[in-house]
Amino acid sequence: MSGGLAVGQQTAPAARRSRLSPMTYALIALGALLVLSAVRVITGAGDLTSTGSVQAALTAAVPIAMAALAGLWAERAGVINIGLEGMMVLGTFGAGYAGYQWGPWAGVVFGLLLGVLGGLLHAVATVTFGVDHIISGVAINLLAPGAALFLSKQFFADAAGGGQKQSPRIQDAEKVSVPGLPDLLGSIEDKRWFFVSDLAGILRGLTTQVSLLTVLAAVLIAGSAFVLWKTPLGLRLRSCGEAPVAAESLGVNVYKYKYLAVTASGAFAGLGGAILAVTSGQFRDGQTGGRGFIGLAAMIFGNWRPGGLATGAGLFGYTDALALRGSLAVHALLLLLAIALVVVAVWQYREGAPVLSAVSAAIGVLFAWWYFTSDGIPPELVGAAPYVVTILVLALASQRLRAPRAVGEVYRRGEGK
Amino acid sequence: MSTEPPGGEPALAVELTGITKRFPGVVANSDVNIAVRPGTVHALVGENGAGKSTLMKILYGMQRPDEGAIAVNGSPVDFHSPADAIRAGIGMVHQHFMLADNLTVLENVVLGDEPRGGLGLDFAAARRRIREISEAYGLGVRPDRLVDELGVGERQRVEILKVLYRGARILILDEPTAVLVPQEVDELFGNLRDLKAEGLTILFISHKLDEVLSVADDITVMRRGTTVASVAPEETTARKLAELMVGSALPVPELRESTVTDRPVLTVANLTLADADGRKVLDDISFTIHAGEVLGIAGVEGNGQAELVEALMGIRKPDSGSVHLAGEDISRLSTRARRESGMGYIPEDRHRQGVLLEATLWENRVLGHQSRRPSARGPLIDRRSARADTQRIVETYDVRTPGIDVHASALSGGNQQKLIVGREMSGNPVVLIASHPTRGVDVGAQAAIWDHIRRARAEHLAVLLISADLDELIGMSDTLAVILRGRLVADYDPGTVTPQDLGSAMTGAGRDAE
Known part of the structure; x- marks a missing residue:
C-alpha cells in the first residue's frame, strides 16, 4: 500500500530494425546474377540461365507461390493453415473435373471454388469451434486426397482419356509473349557472352510464351500486397493476427476477418492446385507432391511478406526446374549452393552468429569439395535436389523472421484481459 | 452532443446508478453508484479485486450489467459493445496496452476507424490527423514509428491518442501508472491536466493513493464490489482513503x-x-x-x-x-x-514460479515436497495425506477457497500467496x-x-x-x-x-x- 519504490523499470526500446532499401535489393539481385553467370561459365552448364530453365522455373514456382500466398492470408489473420496441401488437392481435382469438360478457365474457377470449401471448413473448425489449427489442418490434409481419389473414380474412370486416378486431358491456358523481344533476346543469348547472355536468357524466359495463369498469379501477389498493407480491410485483417484483443477493443469483428482470411486462403490454395493441374495437362492422384508445405516454407522464408514469398517460391521453382534439366545442371547447382552457403556464412558471422556461420561454411566447403571431386550427380539424388536446397536455405538464412504475434492462437471473443 | 442543458447545472458526464454484475459464484459489483462531473479528473480507488475493472468494462460496453442504469451526459445509454461506448464518446486506456507491436503507431491508431481515399487507406490524412491531436494535447507521438520500438510511456500516449482520435470526450484510464516510472507518471499527469483543460472528463482507476490525491478532483472509493464513499481530495488523507478501501484500520x-x-x-x-x-x-x-x-x-x-x-x-x-x-x-x-x-522459498513471481495455475491446490501443495512426507510415500505420491495436509494449510493459513480441489487460478493473488507461505513453512x-x-x-x-x-x-x-x-x-x-x-x-x-x-x-x- 505504501507504494514502495518503483525506479528503473524502464524497458529499453527495441533497436530499430533496418529495412533494406529497393536499391539494396537491386544490388543483391545483381550480385546473385553475376555469381550465376560465373558459375555458368565455370561449369559449362548452359541450363543454369537458359530460357527453357527460366520458363520451367516459372511454371514450377507459380503453384508454390499461390500456396505461399494462401498461407500469407491465413497467417496474417492469425490462423495457421497447414491444410494448404489438402486444399491444393481439392483445387487439382476441381480443375480436372471442370477443365476437361469446359476448358482451362472453367477448371481454374472450379478448382478455386473447391479450395474455398476447404478454407471454409478450416475456418469453421478453427475460428468458430476453436479447434487447434494444426489438428484441423492435418485433418484436411488427410481428408482431401481421399475425397479427391474417390471423386476421381466416380467421375473420371469412365470418361474418355480418363482413369481411376487421373482426369482426361485439360487444354492448357493461353500463352503470351512480349512482342518483338524474344527474337532480339534470343540472338543475344546465343552469343554466350558472360553476364549479358545470361541476363538475356533470363529476360527471355520471363517474357516469352508466358501462361496467362502466371500473369494472373503475379497480379494476385501484387494485389495481395496492396490489399493487405494499403487498405483498411488489410489493416484490420493483419491486426487480427497481431493483437486480436486490441482489434476487438476497437470494434473490429475479429471472427469476420478471420473467416474472410481463411476463406481467401482456401481460394488461393485451390487456385494453386488448379494451376498445377491445368499446366500439367490433367488431374492426377498425388499430383501436389507436398507443394502446399513447400509453399508454407516459402512464406516463412519470405518473412510473411508477398515479395519475400515470391522470392522463396521462385527459388524453389528454379531448383525444381534444374532437377528436371538433368544431372549436369544439378551438378552445377552444387557449386552454386556452395557459394551461396559461404555468403550466408559471412553474413551470419557479421550478424554475430559464429556457430551458424561455421556450420554454413562447413557445409559450403563440403558441397564445393563434392563438386570438384565428381563429374555428375547420381540420378537418384537429382530429384531430391530441390528439397535439399529448401532445407538448407530455410535452416541457415531464416534466422530473424517475425511471425504475426498471435498466429496459431485460438481466439474467443470477450476472453481478452 | 452538448454537455450543458440550457440554463442549469451541467449534466453529469457519467452517472452509474445501482449497477450490479454477477459472475458464476461471485458478485463483482453490487449496487454501485458513481457520479462524474464533466471536465474533471475523477478517481476510482479500491483494492485489487474490489470490482473497479469490472465496473469500467461495464461502462465501456465490454460487459453488460445485470442491474442498474448508465447515463452519459444526462441521457440513458445501453451499451452492447465497445463500439457503442466509443460512439457515445467514451474511450478506454487499458492497463495492459491494446497495441499491436508489429504495426506502426498510425496503423494502431486508425484501426477500426480508417480514413479512406480512393481504393485504400488514406495514409496522408491519417498522419495529418494524428499530428494535429498529438500537438493539441502535447502528446509527442510520431505516427510512422513501429510500436515495438516505443517505450512504455510512449505506448501509453499512443493509447490515449487512440481514444482521442475516436472523438472520446470521456477517458477511462485503468491503472495507468502501474507500468510507469516516476518521471513518466509526472508526464502523464501533465497530459491529464492538459486534457482536462480542454474540457475532457477523465475516470482514473488506481490504488496508488498519493497519485490519486495529487491529480483527482473527486474520489470514489470501492470496497468488495460496491461504492463506499465519495470524497474530495482536499478533505482526506492517504491514510483515511486506505482505511476506507480496507474497511478497517491498516x-x-x-x-x-x-x-x-x-x-x-x-x-x-x-x-x-x-x-x-x-x-x-x-x-x-x-x-x-x-x-x-x-x-x-x-x-x-x-x-x-x-x-x-x-x-x-x-x-x-x-x-x-x-x-x-x-x-x-x-x-x-x-x-x-x-x-x-x-530451505523454504516464497518466489517473487507466484504465477511463474510459485504455483501451477491450472493445477488443484493439493497438487500445488505437493510441489517442492514431492519426495517427502506427507506428500509422498516412497516413489509414489501419497494422495490421501497430501490432501489432508493441504486441508491443514488451508485452515491454518486462512486460505479462502471453496475446497482443495479447485484450481489455483480460482484463488485471488492473496490467497494463492497464503497457500505458498503455508507450503513453504511445511516440513x-x-x-x-x-x-x-x-x-x-x-x-x-x-x-x-x-x-x-x-x-x-x-x-x-x-x-x-x-x-x-x-x-x-x-x-x-x-x-x-x-x-x-x-x-x-x-x-x-x-x-x-x-x-x-x-x-x-x-x-x-x-x-x-x-
Whole structure:
C-alpha cells in the first residue's frame, strides 16, 4: 500500500530494425546474377540461365507461390493453415473435373471454388469451434486426397482419356509473349557472352510464351500486397493476427476477418492446385507432391511478406526446374549452393552468429569439395535436389523472421484481459 | 452532443446508478453508484479485486450489467459493445496496452476507424490527423514509428491518442501508472491536466493513493464490489482513503521484541555470479543470518536480488563463493536437496514460479515436497495425506477457497500467496527466503503474511526478506542491507533508518551515508 519504490523499470526500446532499401535489393539481385553467370561459365552448364530453365522455373514456382500466398492470408489473420496441401488437392481435382469438360478457365474457377470449401471448413473448425489449427489442418490434409481419389473414380474412370486416378486431358491456358523481344533476346543469348547472355536468357524466359495463369498469379501477389498493407480491410485483417484483443477493443469483428482470411486462403490454395493441374495437362492422384508445405516454407522464408514469398517460391521453382534439366545442371547447382552457403556464412558471422556461420561454411566447403571431386550427380539424388536446397536455405538464412504475434492462437471473443 | 442543458447545472458526464454484475459464484459489483462531473479528473480507488475493472468494462460496453442504469451526459445509454461506448464518446486506456507491436503507431491508431481515399487507406490524412491531436494535447507521438520500438510511456500516449482520435470526450484510464516510472507518471499527469483543460472528463482507476490525491478532483472509493464513499481530495488523507478501501484500520509492519540468537543458520561467503556478457550481477556477497533473525534486503529492482535468491536456492550456479546452512556446506547441492535440508522459498513471481495455475491446490501443495512426507510415500505420491495436509494449510493459513480441489487460478493473488507461505513453512524449514512476499496482494492477506513471517522468526527460522516496499522492509527486518549493482553496499539499523535514507542508498546517491 505504501507504494514502495518503483525506479528503473524502464524497458529499453527495441533497436530499430533496418529495412533494406529497393536499391539494396537491386544490388543483391545483381550480385546473385553475376555469381550465376560465373558459375555458368565455370561449369559449362548452359541450363543454369537458359530460357527453357527460366520458363520451367516459372511454371514450377507459380503453384508454390499461390500456396505461399494462401498461407500469407491465413497467417496474417492469425490462423495457421497447414491444410494448404489438402486444399491444393481439392483445387487439382476441381480443375480436372471442370477443365476437361469446359476448358482451362472453367477448371481454374472450379478448382478455386473447391479450395474455398476447404478454407471454409478450416475456418469453421478453427475460428468458430476453436479447434487447434494444426489438428484441423492435418485433418484436411488427410481428408482431401481421399475425397479427391474417390471423386476421381466416380467421375473420371469412365470418361474418355480418363482413369481411376487421373482426369482426361485439360487444354492448357493461353500463352503470351512480349512482342518483338524474344527474337532480339534470343540472338543475344546465343552469343554466350558472360553476364549479358545470361541476363538475356533470363529476360527471355520471363517474357516469352508466358501462361496467362502466371500473369494472373503475379497480379494476385501484387494485389495481395496492396490489399493487405494499403487498405483498411488489410489493416484490420493483419491486426487480427497481431493483437486480436486490441482489434476487438476497437470494434473490429475479429471472427469476420478471420473467416474472410481463411476463406481467401482456401481460394488461393485451390487456385494453386488448379494451376498445377491445368499446366500439367490433367488431374492426377498425388499430383501436389507436398507443394502446399513447400509453399508454407516459402512464406516463412519470405518473412510473411508477398515479395519475400515470391522470392522463396521462385527459388524453389528454379531448383525444381534444374532437377528436371538433368544431372549436369544439378551438378552445377552444387557449386552454386556452395557459394551461396559461404555468403550466408559471412553474413551470419557479421550478424554475430559464429556457430551458424561455421556450420554454413562447413557445409559450403563440403558441397564445393563434392563438386570438384565428381563429374555428375547420381540420378537418384537429382530429384531430391530441390528439397535439399529448401532445407538448407530455410535452416541457415531464416534466422530473424517475425511471425504475426498471435498466429496459431485460438481466439474467443470477450476472453481478452 | 452538448454537455450543458440550457440554463442549469451541467449534466453529469457519467452517472452509474445501482449497477450490479454477477459472475458464476461471485458478485463483482453490487449496487454501485458513481457520479462524474464533466471536465474533471475523477478517481476510482479500491483494492485489487474490489470490482473497479469490472465496473469500467461495464461502462465501456465490454460487459453488460445485470442491474442498474448508465447515463452519459444526462441521457440513458445501453451499451452492447465497445463500439457503442466509443460512439457515445467514451474511450478506454487499458492497463495492459491494446497495441499491436508489429504495426506502426498510425496503423494502431486508425484501426477500426480508417480514413479512406480512393481504393485504400488514406495514409496522408491519417498522419495529418494524428499530428494535429498529438500537438493539441502535447502528446509527442510520431505516427510512422513501429510500436515495438516505443517505450512504455510512449505506448501509453499512443493509447490515449487512440481514444482521442475516436472523438472520446470521456477517458477511462485503468491503472495507468502501474507500468510507469516516476518521471513518466509526472508526464502523464501533465497530459491529464492538459486534457482536462480542454474540457475532457477523465475516470482514473488506481490504488496508488498519493497519485490519486495529487491529480483527482473527486474520489470514489470501492470496497468488495460496491461504492463506499465519495470524497474530495482536499478533505482526506492517504491514510483515511486506505482505511476506507480496507474497511478497517491498516495493518502496520512491525516486529516485537528481538528474537535474534547468536546461532548462525545461513552463511553466505563471497558469492559472485556473472551473466552471459561477463558482467557481475552478484559481486562478492557475504552475510550471515542467525536463527530468529530477519535480514531485509533493499534495492531497486534488477540489482541482483533475483540472482541472489536463485543462487541461494541452487537454481543458478555462482562462479565462486559458498553457502553454508547450519554449518554444512550446501554450495554443491541441487535445489531439491537444499529444500530437503530445510530451505523454504516464497518466489517473487507466484504465477511463474510459485504455483501451477491450472493445477488443484493439493497438487500445488505437493510441489517442492514431492519426495517427502506427507506428500509422498516412497516413489509414489501419497494422495490421501497430501490432501489432508493441504486441508491443514488451508485452515491454518486462512486460505479462502471453496475446497482443495479447485484450481489455483480460482484463488485471488492473496490467497494463492497464503497457500505458498503455508507450503513453504511445511516440513520444518530452518531458513525462509521471502522474495516480495506481499507484492500484489490485498491488505488483509498482507497482514496475514506479515504475521506468518513474524511467527517463523519466533520459531527461530532465519528469514531473508526481499521487498520493494520500504515500509515493509523497515518494519519487518532485524537487520537491513542495501544491494546495488550486485554488491551489498550498506547496512542499516531498521530502528533508526528512514525510507529516504534507504532510497538514496538504493540509487547510489547516498554513498556518503555508509
